[in-house]
Every structure is written in structure tokens, then in C-alpha cells.
Amino acid sequence: MTKAMELPIHIRRNGLNPVEELARAREDEGVVLVETPFGAPAYVICRHExxxxxxxxxxxxxxxxxxxxxxxxxxxxxxxxxQAGQLIGFDPPEHTRLRRTLTPEFTVRRMRRLEPRIVEIVQAALDDLERAGKPADLVEHFALPVPSLVICELLGVPHGDRAEFHERSVRLLDISLPMEQRVAAQREDRAYMSELVARAQADPGEDLLGMLVREHGHDLSTDELVGIAGLLLLAGHETTSNMLGLGTLTLLRHPEQLAMIREDPAQVEPAVEELLRWMSIVQALPPRTTTTDVKIAGHLIPEGSLVICSLPAANRDPAFIDDPETLDISRGAAGHAAFGHGVHHCLGAPLARMEMRIAFPALLRRFPGLALADPSEQPNFRATSLVYGVHTLRVTW
Structure with missing residues (x-):
């Protein structure tokens, strides 16, 4: 990476942890002015409150x-x-209108209908991991295919296209790439999603995209349908797959807590919340722009400024939770910001939680001897991605 593309403080990691400079910024100033990889200055907000x-x-x-x-x-x-259909790029009331079309499909009750199928998908991925033989790449055979297949089936996306859209999403999220390459990925993604929407409009199925066409085709434009579908596809597999990969690495480095998840079903739900908090794989939410002069942590931020919320810093704020640097799956970490907060709180949070609640214990029980293939090997972290994780994770059992 060139000096011009040096990562700003809120994107840097030291293995599984945010860098110490971010913690110091949280404790000292609370707000730190950085230069983004694209040259624009931004105020990074570090404290949970x-x-x-x-x-x-x-x-x-x-x-x-x-x-x-x-x-x-x-x-x-x-x-x-x-921009059309991209919920994360709108404010109320436009954001409210778009989100209302999706909210009924992402309730906890609706997600529970998917549970039997998710169990099947997880078991099939475990079979594939075992067939691959040890050592095997957990990301390739488990962490990526599980949420990928779930979101593909939910949206009605051909699963055979998985490798193509995964490669594209990696480019979309990698801030070290030249902007021309990321823009090309945006255009490719939109062209692909446009084809899917056109098929759904011609013959709407029982999947989510078909539902949107049938029930909201009169109040959602084609461009909005394309944007909604693209956002769900990207978010639905990139985030959860990295949670599964990085979460497994985290648990392997905390074997006593791994054993608790494997042996006690009651530990699974609080463990998922604590892993979400402690890892905070979404480095920062999309920037906001101030509409007036505002004061945060004693700092005056002028109107028209970019503001970035650092989730790793917020979720490890000692003012939010005791002993924040320690992973403790028994506490549950209620109130963490891993899924955001407010009107943009992650729509797919119930689905992501369900996938992790099923996948982690299933993996650990199927392979009770799960271990890193080479504990001395440095993990291949996604160091320049807006969604942190590991590219590969070689395991044995």
C-alpha cells in the first residue's frame, strides 16, 4: 500500500484487536480528525455514548x-x-418508505421459519468441510458458503453465481484498491442485479425478490428494486461469513470459552452477542454529514463535515462495559453497537444471529478436536476491508 493510502486509525487492527492508538483517542479526545483514504477529512467518533x-x-x-x-x-x-434503493444512503422519510417494504420479512418470527433450512445448510457445509480433508480452509468450506446459500435462497439468487458476487463484494469493500476498480465493481454489481430483477418482474417467485415485485412493484421503481436486492446480497453474506470465520479464530484462541459453547446450549446466545461486541467486524458505519454545527465530546464539528462512527472503539469503551478488552461470553454484552443503532440498525440482525446461533455449536460439536492447522501461522486478515475478517483459516480436527 502506498503512503497516500495509509489506513486511517479507525480501520487499523492489531490482529483481533483495534490498535492502541484508537483506544487512546477514545480515552483522551473522544473525537479524532483523520484523512480518509479518498482524501476527505472526517471526524471519527470513538465513545459508545x-x-x-x-x-x-x-x-x-x-x-x-x-x-x-x-x-x-x-x-x-x-x-x-x-443510489436508488440503498437504504443506508437515505434519511427519513425516504429511508422509512424503503425500509417499510422489507421490515415484515426480517422479524424474529419470520426468521424462525427459516431455521430448519439453515440447520440443513449448516450440516451440508460441515459435510463438505469433512470431505475436504484436514487441513482445510474453514472460510472456503464453511464460513462463506453457509450465509451465502442462506441469502441466495432468501433472495432467489442462483447459488452458482456465488463465487462471482463474492469476488465482486471483496473489491467493493477493499479500500486499498484504486477507486476505478471499486467503481467498476459497483457497475458490474448493478448490471448483475438488474438481470435478476428483470427475471423476477417477468416471473416473480416465492422468494424475497419475488415478494417485493408482487407486493411493492407499484411503489418501488426498478432502480430501487435493484438497489435493495444488491444491498441485501452484499450485507447478507459478507458480514455473517466474516463473523463465522473470525469468530472461530477467536474461540480457538479462547479454548475454555469454546468448550462452554460446545457443551452448554444456554451459552450460545450470550456468546454470539459478546463475539459481536468484541470483534466488531464492521469497522465503521457509512459516514454521516453534519447538517449544522454540533458539539461532541467537547469538540465543535462544523456543518458539512463528515462524521464516522468507530464501532470497535465504541464496543470496547470502558464507560459502556466493564473490562472491555476481555472476551467473556457469559455476559451477553447487551447494548453493543455491532449492528448499528437508530433508524439504520441492521435489518438483517435477526437472521445473522440465527445463523451464528446454529453454526457455531454445530461446528464445535461436529469437530470437537477443531484446531488451527498451524498455530504459528499468521492469519490472513482482511486488513484493508471495511468488513474485517480472515481471507482463509486453515484448520484441522
Missing amino acids: DVRQVLADPARFSSARTPFPGAEQMSADERAKM
């Missing part, structure tokens, strides 16, 4: 006023098409 304040206030911290990466390389018409 302040992060929740920003995320709960779209009137002063606007998503809609914040340009998405690469927008400057597009015409006004292309920018509008790329």
Missing part, C-alpha cells in the same frame, strides 16, 4: 447528504441509479 447519539439523530447527522465512494466519477443520472 457519542456513537449512539450520532446514529440516533439523522436530522443532524445525515446519510443522504453524504456522497458514496466513487460518486464523483459518475454522471448525475448514474449516481441517481446507483
